Amino acid sequence: MNATTGFELGILSVYVFILAGFLGLELVRRVSPLLHTPLMSLTNAISAISVVGAIMVAGNKQAPQLSHILGYIAIVMATINIVSGFLITDRMLKMFRKKEPAKGKQA
Amino acid sequence: MENFWQYSYLFAAVTIILSIKWLNSPATARRGVLAGEIGMLFAVAGTLVHFDVLTVWQIWVAFLIGTAVGVPLAYLMPMTAVPQLTALSHAFGTFAAGLVGAAEYYKDLNNPPTGFTMVALAVEVLLGFLTFTASIMAFGKLQELVPTRPVTYKGQNFVNLSLLVFAIVLGVWLCVAPAPFWVFPTFIGMALIFGVLLIIPIGGGDMPTVIALLNSYAGMSAAAMGFALDNKMLIIAGALNAASGFILSVIMCKAMNRSFTNVLFGAFGQVQASTAAQAQHRPVHSATAEDAAEILASARKVIIVPGYGMAVAQAQHKVRELSDQLTKRGVDVQFAIHPVAGRMPGHMNVLLAEADIPYDRLHEMEEINGEFSEADVALVIGANDVVNPAARTDTNSPIYGMPILDVDKAHTVMVIKRSMNPGFAGIDNELYYMDHTLMLFGDAKSFVGEIVKELPALVHA
Numbered sequence: 001m002n003a004t005t006g007f008e009l010g011i012l013s014v015y016v017f018i019l020a021g022f023l024g025l026e027l028v029r030r031v032s033p034l035l036h037t038p039l040m041s042l043t044n045a046i047s048a049i050s051v052v053g054a055i056m057v058a059g060n061k062q063a064p065q066l067s068h069i070l071g072y073i074a075i076v077m078a079t080i081n082i083v084s085g086f087l088i089t090d091r092m093l094k095m096f097r098k099k100e101p102a103k104g105k106q107a
Numbered sequence: 108m109e110n111f112w113q114y115s116y117l118f119a120a121v122t123i124i125l126s127i128k129w130l131n132s133p134a135t136a137r138r139g140v141l142a143g144e145i146g147m148l149f150a151v152a153g154t155l156v157h158f159d160v161l162t163v164w165q166i167w168v169a170f171l172i173g174t175a176v177g178v179p180l181a182y183l184m185p186m187t188a189v190p191q192l193t194a195l196s197h198a199f200g201t202f203a204a205g206l207v208g209a210a211e212y213y214k215d216l217n218n219p220p221t222g223f224t225m226v227a228l229a230v231e232v233l234l235g236f237l238t239f240t241a242s243i244m245a246f247g248k249l250q251e252l253v254p255t256r257p258v259t260y261k262g263q264n265f266v267n268l269s270l271l272v273f274a275i276v277l278g279v280w281l282c283v284a285p286a287p288f289w290v291f292p293t294f295i296g297m298a299l300i301f302g303v304l305l306i307i308p309i310g311g312g313d314m315p316t317v318i319a320l321l322n323s324y325a326g327m328s329a330a331a332m333g334f335a336l337d338n339k340m341l342i343i344a345g346a347l348n349a350a351s352g353f354i355l356s357v358i359m360c361k362a363m364n365r366s367f368t369n370v371l372f373g374a375f376g377q378v379q380a381s382t383a384a385q386a387q388h389r390p391v392h393s394a395t396a397e398d399a400a401e402i403l404a405s406a407r408k409v410i411i412v413p414g415y416g417m418a419v420a421q422a423q424h425k426v427r428e429l430s431d432q433l434t435k436r437g438v439d440v441q442f443a444i445h446p447v448a449g450r451m452p453g454h455m456n457v458l459l460a461e462a463d464i465p466y467d468r469l470h471e472m473e474e475i476n477g478e479f480s481e482a483d484v485a486l487v488i489g490a491n492d493v494v495n496p497a498a499r500t501d502t503n504s505p506i507y508g509m510p511i512l513d514v515d516k517a518h519t520v521m522v523i524k525r526s527m528n529p530g531f532a533g534i535d536n537e538l539y540y541m542d543h544t545l546m547l548f549g550d551a552k553s554f555v556g557e558i559v560k561e562l563p564a565l566v567h568a
Contacts, residue, residue, distance in 0.1 A: 010223045013334050013342055020343040023124065024350025031131045033446055033471050036355060036453030039130050040322055041193050042143055043351045046123055047325035048200035049147065049344040050235075052154045053207040053332045058169070059160030063214045070210035072169045074203040079173020080180065081200030082147055087181035088192060090140045095186075095460040096133045098467050 038092050045085025051078035115153030116340040122146030123344050127351065133466060150340060186461040187418045190318060190451040191249040197321060198242035204328040205235030205295070211335060212291055219285065220335075227334035229278040233298045234328035238321050240302030245317060248306065249450055255311035267304050273297055305371065311415075312492065314450045316359040316370050323352025355452050362446035362472075364498075364508040391527070394545040396554060399521055400561035402545075403429075406483035406519075408439040410475065412512055413455045414448045416489015416524070420551035423462035426488060428559045430464060436562075442468050443475040443485075443512050445493035476513050485517035487538075489524070489551050495536045506534060520544040523551050 031039050051074075057063065058071025123146040129139030155161050177196075184192045208231040212219060220228055247253040274297035280286050281294065309317055326348025333341030360367060403409060411430065417423060430440045442464065448455045456469055479485055487494055490512075497504040498511045514520050515538055522539060524546060538544055547554055 009337060010334070013337065013339065016339050017330055017334075017342050017346045020346035021350045024127070024347040025354055027124070027127045027131070027347070028351040028354045032133075033358075033444070033453055034456045034466055034469060035130060035133065035136060037189060037451055037457045038136060038140075038453070039127075039351065040319065040355065040452060041189070041196075042126065042130055042140060043322055043326070043348045044193050044197055044200070046126070046143055046147070046344055047197075047322065047329050047348045048203065049123075049150060049341055050200065050204040050207060050329045050332055051147075052150050052338065052341055053211075053336055054203055055151065055154045055160060055166060056158055056336060057207050057210040057214075058166055059155075059158045059163050060214065063210070064216070067210040067214050068165075070206045070213075072165050074206040074210070075166060075169035076173045076176075077199040077206070078203035079170050080177040081196050081203065083174050083177025084180040084192065084196045085200075086140060086144050086147075087178065088184070088189065088196075089143075090137065091181065092186070092189070092457050092460070093133075093136045093140060095457070095463075096136070096466055097460075097463075098133070098465050 034096075038089050041085055041089040041092065045082050045089065048078045048081035048085065051075060051082060054078050112153035112157030115149045115156070116338075119146045119150040119153065120340045120343045122149070123347065127347055146344075150344075153340075185421075186458060187421055188250075189457060190314065190449070190454060191246050193451060194242045194246040194249055194318060194321070197318075197325060198239050198246060201235050201238040201242060201321075201325045201328060203235075204325070204332060205232055205239055205298075207332060208232035208235055208335070209291075209295065219281075222282075224335050225282045227331045229281055229294070231328050231331035231335055232295060233274060233278060234324045234331065236295055236298035237302035237305065238324040238328060240299045241306050241317075241324075242302075242321055244303055244306035245314065245321065248309075248311060249314060257310040258307045263304075263308060267301065270297060270301050270304065274301060309370070311450065312447070313363075313370050315447050315452050315454070316356045316363070318451050319352050319355035319359055320367075320371075321352070323349050323356060326350070326352055359447055359452060362510060363506075364510065389540050391539050391546045392542075392544065393548055394521070396547070396557035397561050399545070399547055400558045401565060402519060402521070403433060403438070403484055403486070403558065404436060404562060404565045406433075406438055408441070408478075408482045409433060409484045409486060410441050410443050410479060410482045410514075410517065412443045412445075412448075412485060412487045412490050412494060412514055413459065414445075414488065414490025414493060415450060415454075416491075417551050418449055418454065418458055418489070420489065422488060422551035422555055423458045423464075425552050425555040425559060426459070427462035427464050429555050429562075430468075432559055432562045440468070441470060441475065441478070443472065443479075443514075444469055445472055445490070445512055448490055448493055472510060472512055479513045479516040482517040483519060485514040485520045487514055487520065487522040488555070491524075491536055492534060494538055495534060497534065497537050501537075504534065514538065515541060515544075518543065521547055523547045523549065523554050525550060 054074035122142045126143035129135040277294040330345025494514045498509040
């Protein structure tokens, strides 16, 4: 890969980063304070998207053993984050309801 | 099928965006979680296929171990422990990000990464490891394994900043020139130490801001990994996350009328030591559960203000019983929630939801502050600084200017509190000495329980 394309790829990534960042600001600004804890816990789970990098490292056949081992440990760690993050978010959201108990309707 | 991973990543990016979008209302929030899970699944599936690692059994074992730890973690923790759990879960994820960065760096020892890739890797490793130890420390503070009070010493900010500068210098070195072997491990070490030092001076009450900020760092770290690996999906997910954590911490800072630097470097607890020392023993009006029940029963409108004390005492279910009893008697019961009440953003909402209190009874500060003057009783349960009128009046108070719930405007104020000890910030609360304030001393859970027991005996007012 020559320098120009490398640079262009990098710039493209910066565009993506900035746009996604602004999108995130707009989306989260709209979340009611009622749901701030579930939001934190959901984004906490999503931040473990780094599991993708962990798989790449662990599965890279050219890499030395050290990288593989670090990669496996990283997969375990990221998976704990993902699983606990999503499950606790859902557990919380199940509890939120609007109507009085008599109606028994889930929001 | 060759491009399966491309579509898979694209789909993952879209579902993750939708996931956060749907979380903006309780009606669609659970769909949001599902979307997030599907997105994650596609991200992982695409990666497994693209790098042709479906047959690497160690990866599957790693998934299994992670799931085996993650599931019980999510189901066994009580709802009051959600802030700790989030911090802990966070520690795992950011540790993973740091490790991936390290693994990438050591991929080819003779040929370490350079230029743009190395910058991204350095950011990823720095943020990953510092957030790891910071999250562990936050977990320790929230679980009260380490002192929740801010720990400060002379020259603390100087030490912290020099450490950070040193780490950054090492990072720059790694990026601009081939560095000796010791540089990278030292860089990691600095990040780990800085994470610990960053949290030590932060008090329990500032945790909502800090947890949100750590969330933002984790997102930044994931996005940096996306730059290093040239993976747009990682960049999108990471940026969303970083933005989300950032805006939440800004909201929390505003709710305390403080700046970022003040939260991170202000060592809040220290300032008040002098103020607290001046507090004399002044007379307060205290009352029994029976008195409290009588006043509540004859009220028309009651506003309940929960705080961290309610979480500690696990009093939310008793509070629900009280609210039900009063509602049955025709009393209008509402809840007022300060943005920084508790130990993480929205903490109180989750606890009250757990106790089955409908969320349309929970009101934000701006929404309900005007109603206190019409309320017969404001019942404060385990909240302190967020109802301290000094924030409005006393320019010398460290919390001056912080928006508070105007409970003192209610006809009668009742405060359930374990003792007269000041809150985490150590600030004396003027509210407790007011003529229309009744102090109810005791554990929040048992005291509310006693009030509930007294209520049926009372004739309808």
